[in-house]
Amino acid sequence: MPKEWETLAKKKREAILEAIPQEWRINNPPNDQQLDVTGAYIHQYLTPREVEITETTADDIVKQTTTGRWSAEEVTRAFCHRAALAHQLTNCLHEIFFSAALTTAKSLDAHYAQHNKPLGPLHGLPISLKDQFHVRDVETTMGYVGWIGTFEGRERTAKSPIFESEMVRELRDAGAVLFCKTAVPHTLMSGETVNNIIGYTWNPRNRNLSAGGSSGGEGALIGLRGSPVGFGTDIGGSIRIPAGFNGLYGIRPSGGRLPYEGMANSMDGQNSVLSVVGPLGTSVAGLRLVIKALLERRPWLYDPLVLELPWRDELEREVSEVTGKVGDAGMVGKLCFGVFESDGIVGPTPPVRRAVKIVVEKLKELGHVVVEWKPPPHKAILSEGMKSWWYDGGHDVKSVFALSGEPMAPQVAFYQDLEKEFSGSEIAATNVRLRQLKKEYMDYWNSTETVTGTGRPVDAIITPLAPFPAARPEMYSYYGYSTWVNVLDYTSVVVPVTNVDKEVDLVDKDYVPIDEGDKKVYDSYDPEIYDGAHVSLQLVGRRLQEEKMLAIAEYVGKAIGK
Template sequence: MTEDWKKRAEVKRDAILAAIPKEWRIENPPNEKQVDVTGKFVQQFLSEREVEITETTADDIAKHTVSGTWKAEEVTRAFCHRAALAHQLTNCLHEIFFDAAIADAKALDEYYAKNKKPMGPLHGLPVSLKDQFHVKGVETTMGYVGWIGTFEGKTGTGKEKKFESEMVKELRNSGAVLYCKTSVPHSLMTGETVNNIIGYTWNPKNRNLASGGSSGGEGALIGLRGAPVGFGTDIGGSIRIPAAFNGLYGIRPSTGRMPYEGMANSMDGQNTILSVVGPLATSVPSLRLVMKALLAQKPWLHDPLVHEIPWRHEEERQILEHTGAIGDASKIGKLSFGVLRSDGIVNPLPPVCRAVDTVVKALEALGHEAIPWEPPSHKTLLDEGIKTWFFDGGTDLKSAFALSGEPMAEQISFYSSPSLKEFTASQIAATNVRLREIKKEYMEYWNSTAEKTSTGRPVDALIAPLAPFPAARPKMYSYYGYSTFVNVLDYTSVVVPVTMVDKWVDRRDEGYRPIDDTDKKVYESYDPEIYDGAHVSVQLVGRRLQEEKMLAIAEYVGKALGM
């Protein structure tokens, strides 16, 4: 059994590499010899034209391809090349289907030549997908050896390499070009990306660190500009963690805003805290572009869990008027922000504290206000929320690993504990009731901030860490509270890149007194020498279903920071 799963994993791993054209193969230097593989390092393997294309944001690429000034085929080939390089440097891909993508791009160019118009708003735009999406012609393994050659671990379904997820259809209808699927941690339940097929996915900016998880392949790929925009999923931070670790923008929408129908998942049927799908990219306009394109497809007609909420321009307009981007001067007013500097459970590390301060100072300098965020207990919220990921006692995950006999990665070994027991229906119901009470309490706290702001409105957004560290060191991601509280509340959250770690500025406090052992473990993981040059980000949190508003605020904050 042991040799069998190892051999199957090796064959799959080799097949991924074999899909890369020989002329795109490179020697991958050891991590310690080349820590940062972004920028000039990866550019040396590309032509000037390929660099120009791949370092253009998704929204600007679409302007070129929709207008016909750039050919879809040329754009697709450039991103296929850079994605191939990204995989060799970081282990970020599970599936490569460049030939199919180039054929699709050629068809789009032919359509444009014949009809003198684009296929849709994403005409010719390459889009990468986390390996939860089903795409015709390729597998979905989700990092499980036992899923190789099957449909979600089952054979004889008739869906193997034939079925497509709803969002995949909608992306194609919008004119997007799909060309690769990105790596995930098997189980999806960790902030690092590691599995027995492709190994560990490294952070391209600092290969001492994790790319994040569970959409870690997306983070690494887009961080290396191997994709202009891609889609991940988030049940505990899995879009925002890779976005933050790789210096990207990423949005965790509220449940029911984006279509999830027909995607593979772990613990499917656990509906208390749902996984959501959302984009990661190098700019806010890129996130907005793909979300608007998908909503224009009316996904609520094909996904029973999607709300019938088209894109709401008025929600954006309010922020644009308050910040003076549009409208007359009489409507310019200040925004108010809550600031969560610590949740009282684990304190953020020095670079993250500096990033929060940087955002606050930039906004205050523009005339906006920031008030301390003193919400109901996050510990109570997290203790209750984490139960949902153990409702089935680990049965789903254990059965997936049993298909091949492969071992669980150390990062998720807690799921193998024999002490895990399935919750009863009554226990699940009680958890649901308690979570509803917690959401109500937090809602009323947010409402109460109107009494503390000079605007007379509750705060417009919350500035908070996304993780206690800029990125995790391998096997050292020990606290998820800053990302998961958002999932428990089902709030909207957008990650904004802020700065880089500077070992001379972000020094350790040798006299630091930890809150407890968990806080101590996080603080002891920080080494300024190892982290030097890593991305540092924050998240901007809004209430439920405030995607348009939060993207507008995130774009404004990004510009204020010069990002």
């Protein structure tokens, strides 16, 4: 007999599929028979008009919907269809509310017809949300069986069905159409997305591989163009990893830039390394669009942790002037990049090393300065920062699994073995050490002014976001390339660079592993398995440099043809 949690999970899994209209149902071939389900494969189930709409970037969609050339209803219906296909191919959705989305879209069309103007800057733009956001009349499980039929594991109240996260209210106010919530790993603490409700979320470009985590559903959905832009969260790489694994742009803003109020979370109250919310999508312009729209809503009036920091055009303009995009020829100068190929703990695999080389060579060709990044050792940063993940001895996540009796996935099973809870004094000592490490890194960054030749310190760091292009199931064993950014609270933008080529990205037979951890990662790379996978890097800037880093990422992306 199935256990009670298995019955609950199966019922929920079937309910997600049942929310997909029958005419949008397809047969999903086994992964090994159809590795790549992007492009021509998914096109066979769509009309040419649906392909046109869903392969338009978010910024270009609103140019059509805010001028009345495209109806919000037609755009929404096209993305609902493609999202339905994406879920059947990759297991990327937790909640489907297409009918409510179409109702919203129709009301937006009626508003435009009546007033001859859009409701807001995101008028008619479909936006997907990671399943941490509360949306009225929509359940939030965060991948936990024990949260099914509850409000975050607690009994529902009269308020529960109508409660919404602050950002949800702001997106609606800006004219967005919310239509689905995307899959996460239970606990949120994994670079792979897996839970006992929907199973494993696959990478649509190469279904040998993970779509990433913890915003993995967003990565797979947007990677299949089932959404033009969506929001995830990031405490150790959870926006950037899915963006990179799926060939997308994604930004990890610094803490306090965008509203997190009213969202579900794991280990809520742990404030040493904060989870932050940010967008991922198919273009930098799309990310800029949704961030500006949110900041125009003045979120600092509604979320006590948001800084009163409106969008700063001058930071973008500085980059545009240096690169010659705007201004006179006399303003054109050089950007300076630090290149940080290896952190000395785990080495990047061959495709990632090639991606670094592609970006560095192109920037040098364009006349920019690239210097070697030699920061204080990352080992101490990672060691101190990751303590925050188990301050409570796993109490929070273990208590949620106890609600249903469901087992932990292998990717997060380390929580079962945690016992020690940190004392207040130990947490305080960790916070002091983190502050010291941040100051050391700041001082190093300032010191690079002496080697750049630009009169400024390094503008951005070019570095991997993971040692591999994407993770193989149960093989994501090192998070150091993404997590240091969270610990220091830097701004980071992911840029897609290339794809794995099994004829080029050969195994380096002469590679000497640093230690067993490095060997484990290097042994996981197989050119045959990875062939065709996306390869991305991250560009890291200082705290609260979202405008500048988006501008630099857009420039770099265009320079390398992405």
